[in-house]
Amino acid sequence: MVLNMRSLTADDATTVSRIRDAAVLLFGRSGYDATSVRAIAAEAKVSAGLVIHHFGTKEALRLACDEHIVAEVMSPGGADASGTTGAPETTLADGVQRWIDNLDVHRPALDYLARMLTDRPSLADGLFDALVDRTEAMIAEGAAAGVMHRGSDPRMTAVIVAAQGLMPLLLERHIGRAIGEAGLSVAAIRRMTLPSVELYTHGLYATTALLDATRAGLASGEGTHS
Amino acid sequence: MVLNMRSLTADDATTVSRIRDAAVLLFGRSGYDATSVRAIAAEAKVSAGLVIHHFGTKEALRLACDEHIVAEVMSPGGADASGTTGAPETTLADGVQRWIDNLDVHRPALDYLARMLTDRPSLADGLFDALVDRTEAMIAEGAAAGVMHRGSDPRMTAVIVAAQGLMPLLLERHIGRAIGEAGLSVAAIRRMTLPSVELYTHGLYATTALLDATRAGLASGEGTHS
DNA sequence: GTCTATATAATGATAGAC
DNA sequence: GTCTATCATTATATAGAC
Numbered sequence: 001m002v003l004n005m006r007s008l009t010a011d012d013a014t015t016v017s018r019i020r021d022a023a024v025l026l027f028g029r030s031g032y033d034a035t036s037v038r039a040i041a042a043e044a045k046v047s048a049g050l051v052i053h054h055f056g057t058k059e060a061l062r063l064a065c066d067e068h069i070v071a072e073v074m075s076p077g078g079a080d081a082s083g084t085t086g087a088p089e090t091t092l093a094d095g096v097q098r099w100i101d102n103l104d105v106h107r108p109a110l111d112y113l114a115r116m117l118t119d120r121p122s123l124a125d126g127l128f129d130a131l132v133d134r135t136e137a138m139i140a141e142g143a144a145a146g147v148m149h150r151g152s153d154p155r156m157t158a159v160i161v162a163a164q165g166l167m168p169l170l171l172e173r174h175i176g177r178a179i180g181e182a183g184l185s186v187a188a189i190r191r192m193t194l195p196s197v198e199l200y201t202h203g204l205y206a207t208t209a210l211l212d213a214t215r216a217g218l219a220s221g222e223g224t225h226s
Numbered sequence: 227m228v229l230n231m232r233s234l235t236a237d238d239a240t241t242v243s244r245i246r247d248a249a250v251l252l253f254g255r256s257g258y259d260a261t262s263v264r265a266i267a268a269e270a271k272v273s274a275g276l277v278i279h280h281f282g283t284k285e286a287l288r289l290a291c292d293e294h295i296v297a298e299v300m301s302p303g304g305a306d307a308s309g310t311t312g313a314p315e316t317t318l319a320d321g322v323q324r325w326i327d328n329l330d331v332h333r334p335a336l337d338y339l340a341r342m343l344t345d346r347p348s349l350a351d352g353l354f355d356a357l358v359d360r361t362e363a364m365i366a367e368g369a370a371a372g373v374m375h376r377g378s379d380p381r382m383t384a385v386i387v388a389a390q391g392l393m394p395l396l397l398e399r400h401i402g403r404a405i406g407e408a409g410l411s412v413a414a415i416r417r418m419t420l421p422s423v424e425l426y427t428h429g430l431y432a433t434t435a436l437l438d439a440t441r442a443g444l445a446s447g448e449g450t451h452s
Numbered sequence: 453g454t455c456t457a458t459a460t461a462a463t464g465a466t467a468g469a470c
Numbered sequence: 471g472t473c474t475a476t477c478a479t480t481a482t483a484t485a486g487a488c
Contacts, residue, residue: 470471
């Protein structure tokens with residue numbers, strides 16, 4: 001167990017992990033179906049046969065990527081720390097934030113995570129659910145402390161807040177383009193911060209007119225439409 | 227031109243449009259790469275050769291689907307109205323809202339649109355940009371009328387509001403699951419309305435503590451991190 | 453316009469040498 | 471562990487009959 005440890009200096013890792021990282025990169029960049037086993041092998045600089053030899057099937061390789069990404073985003077220090085800190089686990093929000101702080105290195109992981117959330121059901125579903133639970137608890141604590149609004153439907157409010165936090169990950173391309181940049185740069189993310197906090201503090205509407213109308217509309221029973 | 231018009235009763239349309247609709251359905255459900263020309267042909271109850279005969283290539287069929295969806299979501303009355311109303315065009319937000327009002331019928335179109343936004347660059351990019359422009363103008367008008375907050379960065383604020391409006395489309399599956407439903411039902415969408423308006427009216431934060439801290443942090447220059 | 457039959461290329465996966 | 475060579479399947483696209 002001691003002698004079998006590898007260097008893990010990120011530069012030259014185990015062959016298996018190098019293949020897995022290549023798969024994360026290409027799956028995240030082009031999607032699962034559009035990425036061939038041969039392309040992954042080429043990226044990892046091994047033969048196509050070796051990829052299958054290590055993972056069995058392409059689908060199993062995908063699952064290994066899923067598990068790696070989930071473990072990575074939920075682990076205290078990512079691939080950097082190796083057990084020195086005692087913190088047991090982190091939240092999805094913290095993990096994504098940590099990745100964003102080092103965008104260049106973790107862009108493949110972010111792209112992969114975005115696809116996990118929008119493609120087919122995957123381990124990311126549990127991540128999302130945990131994020132919602134954590135958000136709901138956070139809002140409840142904030143409301144108890146008097147610094148947050150509870151809202152009429154705490155669960156749905158938590159779902160919306162959680163989903164909105166993930167939104168930049170999914171619409172990265174469009175957000176960047178809309179402000180005249182390519183992709184979502186660090187500068188663009190920083191520019192998002194203040195407007196987001198403003199919206200979460202004062203809202204968008206300066207009056208309660210729409211809110212009143214919405215409440216009235218729901219109260220009078222909206223069984224029919226148009 | 228008179229005799230060549232088809233019935234268009236949605237039940238039995240032109241063969242070409244039936245193939246296109248089948249492609250929209252399957253591309254939206256499973257993605258472009260995971261959908262074969264043969265599967266589209268089977269769904270449209272024609273031969274695989276006929277699909278290629280009409281559209282040339284699978285990629286050209288995809289483009290036809292893109293154009294159809296864009297035209298459909300931007301047209302005044304969708305496939306229903308046929309020029310009786312004089313309205314020239316609609317916005318993406320209005321079109322999506324119209325689709326949601328009739329979820330069962332337009333679910334394939336919604337699924338397809340969601341993939342257009344997250345997959346590769348497509349005609350949906352222009353749709354998003356137009357939505358941001360329209361949102362920015364709307365907020366400017368609202369601010370001038372005193373019913374909305376302008377925000378310190380109107381452009382980015384518009385981007386965020388626009389993107390947040392699209393979010394339920396992209397995270398449909400997760401939102402439904404988080405509140406214990408399968409998919410995003412009409413009931414679930416209705417349940418989202420009030421909490422969304424509440425957030426847009428009062429915000430999430432009851433104090434300006436975080437906002438003040440954010441402003442202070444940005445003002446003091448945040449060139450270094452951690 | 454619509455079909456069947458087929459050409460051709462690429463894919464995931466296997467077999468066996470080293 | 472790693473490679474090369476190959477199999478079997480499936481994919482898009484073409485050709486030509488009706």
